[in-house]
Amino acid sequence: MYSLFQAPVEQKDKYFELLALSPVSLRSKPNPTPHKSLPVYGGRGLRVNIYRHTFAAVCPSDGELIIYRLEVRSSVMIRVEHIKTATALIKKGWHEQIADCLAETFGGDQTITATHLGVEIETVRLSG
Numbered sequence: 001m002y003s004l005f006q007a008p009v010e011q012k013d014k015y016f017e018l019l020a021l022s023p024v025s026l027r028s029k030p031n032p033t034p035h036k037s038l039p040v041y042g043g044r045g046l047r048v049n050i051y052r053h054t055f056a057a058v059c060p061s062d063g064e065l066i067i068y069r070l071e072v073r074s075s076v077m078i079r080v081e082h083i084k085t086a087t088a089l090i091k092k093g094w095h096e097q098i099a100d101c102l103a104e105t106f107g108g109d110q111t112i113t114a115t116h117l118g119v120e121i122e123t124v125r126l127s128g
Contacts, residue, residue: 049074055087059116060094066114068098074108082106099123 051072059066070087072078086105090098099112103125110125 057090058092068114071111095121
């Protein structure tokens with residue numbers, strides 16, 4: 001017998017699919033009580049995934065290398081490899097244009113923060 005982590009991907013997918021569909025009594029632990037301030041949908045609570053990543057791009061105006069801090073909040077899974085690839089492809093751009101591009105790519109709610117010439121810039125893109 002092998003553990004779930006040694007199982008082939010197809011078996012892991014089937015396991016998680018069955019786990020999601022099974023009654024709570026069949027799970028090893030019941031779902032934790034959702035935070036009181038969060039709205040509850042279908043008795044399972046609101047689900048949000050938060051991804052944070054730092055990347056760099058050159059300012060097209062003055063050639064300064066800007067360090068950006070990205071945060072994406074999404075109700076669906078975003079692969080980390082996709083985040084890293086999308087940000088690595090951005091070599092040059094204005095903060096606001098980068099935010100628009102990444103919001104279109106990933107959806108969800110997004111915040112990007114950076115400092116340029118002593119000015120902190122924060123862009124927020126909301127999905128709803």
